[in-house]
Amino acid sequence: MLESKLLPHLDGYIGGKWTGGAGALAVINPANGEILAEVPDMGEGETENAVEAAAACLDEPASLEKRRSWVRALGAAIRENREELGRIITLENGKPIVEGEGEADYAAGFFEHTAEHMDILEPRRLKERPRDHAWTVYSRPAGVAALITPWNFPLAMVAKKLSGALAAGCPSVIKPSEKTPLTMIALFTLLERVGLPPGMCNLVTGMPKPIGKVLCEHPAVRVISFTGSTGVGKHLIAAGAGTVKRMALELGGNAPFIVFADADLELAADHLMQNKFRAGGQTCVCANRILVESPAAETFAAAVSKRVKTLVVGDGLERKTSVGPMIDADGMEKVRRHLADAVDKGAKVVAEASAPDVEAARFFSPTVLRGITGEMACTREETFGPLVPIMEFESEERAVSLANDTEYGLAAYLFCGNRERAERVISRLRFGHVGRNTGTGPTPEAPFGGMKQSGIGREGGHEGILEFVELQTVPES
């Protein structure tokens, strides 16, 4: 069982108190299949209590400066505890410890950046005097915010949302993934020290359906901020329609990584490695389709293969590990299915890293494939694993149409030596984030979000705060 100074309680948190639930939910270490801890399996009753505790906080709104002090204190607390938070992330998620600690820094960045940009919430007095009135626009908290997050960034996904919610003055009910609730319990240990009013931040752990039902139907919940699959996102939109909830949704992706023949191929290969193998390929911004202009395909595939063979797959707690385990059996099964389907339809394996064969741990060997075509499942669905499927294209037009040939529009990457062509292609890509000669993903300072079925709204930048704000316009005679 996991021991940690940040886990003196293994409970949810409602109305300022650690709170249990009827059942227990085991949290598994994906690196060895062992049970790390058990947390409460909360249901509708606890979620209603959490929403009501949160709603009560709206009666006594905190000043902008007070909220800024909370946001700042939380960022500092995460930084101070980066190593222990990183260890808990690695234990329950499996990612390499360097990435676990990096996630804590990334999460702290959202609070730090938000604290610096809260002035946008000051009342705005219009310069004009329409109708001979003075007009002021106030930024009010939208109401109780439900923050629903996935397992691939157990801390950062909440940080993106909670920084904006707290800044705007929205009390929140957080529902972490049932696979990775421990990081959130650890965060609440830190939150307790920040001195928030009871009910300002609540944590419900448990299976999604009963908790989700209350969050979608309770009239006091005004914003649902969700990161996860497009399927669940669509369900939340439908379930929240009855009470007209605002939706801030960061959903699935199918990121193209486009390499033109005039690109710096060594640079592109380095960036692909950093991008593709982050969290073992289990992020929504990881390159999913590698589109390479034909004359460069051989050289680029060789450059990537050479690098892939050096990857070290294993337990994320070991510092030499570069790729951890798949989160669970379903995750493993999907990557295996995509590999088998591609090979069945004619793709060739051109490189493989070695991976320990521990059935309970689900280590997947990073694999590079060539001869990929648009009929293969790995180009239609998000693989969410360490598979590198290389597909070739002959023209700029074809690169754009292949890249956009998906219902998703989250992240894309373009490597190209010609500036004009890069600008032309980027303007035609229907993706909310496009890396130009870089595989970098989002950062706290910039807005991030999806086009098409990859979501609604933005996180990060000052735009992330606005998802939790309701404007109130006051004319005055």
Ligand code: ADP
């Ligand atoms: P992932 O498998 O990537 O975590 P999901 O979309 O399945 O993606 O889950 C993301 C988050 O949404 C998790 O916290 C999960 O528990 C939650 N979730 C899943 N189904 C529902 C639902 N019906 N209502 C509310 N939350 C849900």
